[in-house]
Amino acid sequence: MKPSSSRKLSIKTCIFASVLFIIRLRLAHGESDVINTLFANYDKALRPYYEKGTPTFVNCTLLIESFGNIEEANMEYRVYAYFHLAWKDPRLSGKLNRTINLKGDQITNVWVPDPYCYNARESNMMSPDEETHSNLKIKPDGEIYYSRGLTLLASCSMDLKYFPLDSQMCFLKFGSYGHTVEDIIFKWAPGETDIGIGREELAQFVYTGSSLESGVADISTGNYSTITAKFSFKRRIGYYLIQVYFPDVFVVVLSWIVFWMEKDDIGNRMALGITTILTMMFLLGSLNGNLPKVSYPKALDWYLLFSFSFVFLSLIESTVVFLFAGKANKNEKIKCKKHTIPLTTRIASSLKCFVRSKSADVNNASDDYKGVSENDLEMGFRPSKADKALVDDAEAEVPHNRSTKIKRMEKKASNIDRVSRILFPLVFLVFNLFYWTFFNGHVVQQQ
Numbered sequence: 001m002k003p004s005s006s007r008k009l010s011i012k013t014c015i016f017a018s019v020l021f022i023i024r025l026r027l028a029h030g031e032s033d034v035i036n037t038l039f040a041n042y043d044k045a046l047r048p049y050y051e052k053g054t055p056t057f058v059n060c061t062l063l064i065e066s067f068g069n070i071e072e073a074n075m076e077y078r079v080y081a082y083f084h085l086a087w088k089d090p091r092l093s094g095k096l097n098r099t100i101n102l103k104g105d106q107i108t109n110v111w112v113p114d115p116y117c118y119n120a121r122e123s124n125m126m127s128p129d130e131e132t133h134s135n136l137k138i139k140p141d142g143e144i145y146y147s148r149g150l151t152l153l154a155s156c157s158m159d160l161k162y163f164p165l166d167s168q169m170c171f172l173k174f175g176s177y178g179h180t181v182e183d184i185i186f187k188w189a190p191g192e193t194d195i196g197i198g199r200e201e202l203a204q205f206v207y208t209g210s211s212l213e214s215g216v217a218d219i220s221t222g223n224y225s226t227i228t229a230k231f232s233f234k235r236r237i238g239y240y241l242i243q244v245y246f247p248d249v250f251v252v253v254l255s256w257i258v259f260w261m262e263k264d265d266i267g268n269r270m271a272l273g274i275t276t277i278l279t280m281m282f283l284l285g286s287l288n289g290n291l292p293k294v295s296y297p298k299a300l301d302w303y304l305l306f307s308f309s310f311v312f313l314s315l316i317e318s319t320v321v322f323l324f325a326g327k328a329n330k331n332e333k334i335k336c337k338k339h340t341i342p343l344t345t346r347i348a349s350s351l352k353c354f355v356r357s358k359s360a361d362v363n364n365a366s367d368d369y370k371g372v373s374e375n376d377l378e379m380g381f382r383p384s385k386a387d388k389a390l391v392d393d394a395e396a397e398v399p400h401n402r403s404t405k406i407k408r409m410e411k412k413a414s415n416i417d418r419v420s421r422i423l424f425p426l427v428f429l430v431f432n433l434f435y436w437t438f439f440n441g442h443v444v445q446q447q
Contacts, residue, residue: 035102035109038095038138044111047183048089055182058113059086059189060174062229066199067207070170070233072291075158076121077170081150083125085113086143086189093142100138104130110138112146113184118173118217118226122153126177160291163298164240165439167208171230180222188212188227195229205233244287244300251279252307252428255314259421263325263413266318273315280308299439306431310424317420324413 048056061084068078089111102110107129116125124132125148134148156170176184195210213228255276258269284304291298297305 034096034100035106038092038100039109042091042109044109047111047179048087048091055185056087056113058184058186060084060115060186060227061086061189061192062172063196064198064231067202067205067231070156070168070202070205072158072160072163075156075292076153077156079150079152079154079172081152083115083148083150083174084189085115085146087113089142089144091142092138092144094140096138096140098140102136102138103134107134107136107146110136110144112136113186114177114179115174115186116177117152117154118175119155119171120152121155122151124149124151160294160298161296162439163291163300164235164237165299167232167234168205169230169232171228173226173228175217175224175226179224181216181225185225186227187214187225195231202233202236204236204239206236208232208234240300244283245303248280248283248304248307251276251283252310255311256421256424258314258318259417259424263321263410263417266322269318269322270315273311273318276311277308277315280304280311284308299435303435306435310428314420314424317416321413321416324409324416 063082065080070077137145200207209232211230217224217226
């Protein structure tokens with residue numbers, strides 16, 4: 001009983017599948033017949049309204065799926081989009097009962113405009129339809145809607161004077177490759193005032209808006225109708241704050257440590273100053289290596305150059321302080337040497353005079369002192385008050401305290417460090433206030 005039921009089910013399934021196959025085959029054959037009938041006596045080499053001598057109007061719509069990387073070094077950006085074209089072909093009017101869809105190589109049976117992107121460096125617009133995502137719809141009244149996916153690498157001229165606090169305007173310009181305004185006129189679809197954006201997030205930019213324009217390109221071969229879509233972007237500054245601005249501020253602050261170091265510690269002062277200068281040069285080189293070689297300074301260049309000058313001036317300040325401190329030490333040594341030599345000579349002379357005077361007294365003494373030896377006399381006598389005063393005057397000339405000139409030089413060195421501790425941070429703070437106010441104000445004005 002079960003095998004018989006299973007056999008019947010298999011037979012029914014086979015019959016049902018056969019019927020579906022026959023229906024599908026007839027539909028395909030019928031669709032093929034419709035296409036053959038539709039394009040009978042149709043010349044796809046001629047544009048619509050060619051016989052009348054009037055141009056064909058093509059309404060365009062652009063939908064941006066996403067933006068790729070915007071590269072400053074090559075001044076280009078990548079776009080993934082869908083391009084929709086609509087026009088009317090009266091030769092196909094009245095031949096259909098309902099809308100028909102064509103894909104791939106079937107689209108080659110219909111006349112299609114030849115749009116291309118003026119500022120594209122790489123594009124699939126000229127690729128065959130079977131190699132891209134494309135679709136064409138024909139309505140009974142002859143209205144045709146053509147859509148295809150676009151992948152473009154387009155040029156974008158950038159003004160980097162305010163980099164990285166800048167806003168950029170990039171565009172896509174479309175037009176006919178071989179038809180002048182006498183043949184084809186491109187225009188944005190009625191009611192189109194903006195570009196649809198699928199995904200607005202970019203790694204380094206914020207999408208801020210778009211605008212549409214129509215015009216005519218005057219080329220040596222004639223005048224060509226064009227349409228232009230413009231996109232506005234504002235750069236995200238977070239990356240540059242982390243990678244450039246914050247490290248730059250830390251290096252500048254680090255260079256100020258020399259103001260608290262010993263005045264005559266020139267070795268450590270110079271080592272710290274040279275290290276910070278090399279770090280600033282590394283920041284300048286690594287940043288500009290990823291940017292185009294423009295002939296004008298950028299906003300970030302101004303910041304780094306000003307910071308570099310701060311570090312360099314810190315090194316100069318260390319040199320000046322060392323010169324004052326070193327000169328003071330040198331003068332002190334010379335002064336001590338000049339006073340030591342006369343003092344020794346004068347004390348020795350005084351002592352010799354003292355001994356000679358006492359010896360003469362012994363020789364001229366009365367007979368009462370003849371029993372006393374000369375050594376006993378020398379040991380027994382003591383210098384008079386006048387002799388002591390002579391020695392005291394000589395000792396008073398020893399410079400126990402530094403001279404006024406030496407003190408003044410050391411005070412200058414200390415004052416330079418003391419003033420630098422306040423002046424350098426204050427000027428750097430004022431510069432930052434001016435810098436961020438000026439460039440942020442310019443960005444707001446651009447927007």
